[in-house]
Amino acid sequence: MKKKFGFCTVAFLSIALLAACGEKSEEEVVEDLGETLQTMSGYQTSASLTMQTGQEPREYDVQIAHVQNEENRYYRVELQNENEEQNQMILRNDDGVFLLTPALNKSFRFQSDWPSNNSQMYLYESLVTDILSDSERSFAIEEDKYVFETVTNYQNQNLQQQEIVLNDDLTPHAVRVFDQNYEPLVEVAFHDFELNPAIDSSEFDMDRHLPEESEAPVSTDEVTEEDVFGVFMPSYEPANTELSETSEVQTDDGIRVIMSYEGEQPFTIIQQPLSMSTSSEVTPTRDMGAGDPVDLGEVIGIQTDNSLTWSVDGVEFVIASDTLHVDEMAAVARSMTATHEK
Numbered sequence: 393m394k395k396k397f398g399f400c401t402v403a404f405l406s407i408a409l410l411a412a413c414g415e416k417s418e419e420e421v422v423e424d425l426g427e428t429l430q431t432m433s434g435y436q437t438s439a440s441l442t443m444q445t446g447q448e449p450r451e452y453d454v455q456i457a458h459v460q461n462e463e464n465r466y467y468r469v470e471l472q473n474e475n476e477e478q479n480q481m482i483l484r485n486d487d488g489v490f491l492l493t494p495a496l497n498k499s500f501r502f503q504s505d506w507p508s509n510n511s512q513m514y515l516y517e518s519l520v521t522d523i524l525s526d527s528e529r530s531f532a533i534e535e536d537k538y539v540f541e542t543v544t545n546y547q548n549q550n551l552q553q554q555e556i557v558l559n560d561d562l563t564p565h566a567v568r569v570f571d572q573n574y575e576p577l578v579e580v581a582f583h584d585f586e587l588n589p590a591i592d593s594s595e596f597d598m599d600r601h602l603p604e605e606s607e608a609p610v611s612t613d614e615v616t617e618e619d620v621f622g623v624f625m626p627s628y629e630p631a632n633t634e635l636s637e638t639s640e641v642q643t644d645d646g647i648r649v650i651m652s653y654e655g656e657q658p659f660t661i662i663q664q665p666l667s668m669s670t671s672s673e674v675t676p677t678r679d680m681g682a683g684d685p686v687d688l689g690e691v692i693g694i695q696t697d698n699s700l701t702w703s704v705d706g707v708e709f710v711i712a713s714d715t716l717h718v719d720e721m722a723a724v725a726r727s728m729t730a731t732h733e734k
Contacts, residue, residue: 502683628727659713
């Protein structure tokens, strides 16, 4: 039997009374959600995202636009927090999936099935799909809200269960995602939601969301190595794997640190200051091939078959391994974003 959370523990009699006053049954809600998923042309929404996956809570403002038809699925997901340089955007258009960091004029392109390959706690159609696909879901009604508990399919395997709260018109109200001990790790509160809006296709154009040439990247003489770079050490290591060697290489952008781990699951961590061009030219998009955006708590990284790339606090990181599983790579990365040592 699934554990019930405080918000959605409702007596059967209360549900029956609410249903008698016009509330829909679980079967009716599920049927309507399925129809909405099939017939909608898109939506736009804003939300607040709070993550408890690091040492301190991280809060983000999220803006989402989505358009879908028989041929295309377009997405624009903006994640903003108090550190403007860590604001990021995920775009999906005809050219692929892009991860942009506009303040740093950084962009990556990769081929991916995102967002359909994993659960996405801030995408409406992903939440609906999770509800429809979980045959063991639970359902309750509280304060004119429909509340579902479902299993999840997040990249972060610590996120195992979720509570999805819908308004009486079946628009999203809130989401809470829990670990195996039913401790909340992620919370999403939706502020508004518009179904089937008119959204111009230019909203999904990558060039529109990067700086103009006159707004070129920050010059290197405005950022010193001491300001942006200290060695990050992971607090998590895979079993029977440990640090064997650390080396430093001087580059044009500063010191590159290479940490080699040996054991059952060997891997390498490379970290160096983010390069910031002094020219007025827009930095070209880096093509990553096949990959997926992956949530690392503080930022979104890019996962390929044998590497994970991300940047935080003025430092660019790469984890490379032929043997490390993608979940293990992400676990190492998340532990590095929470541990900073000079």
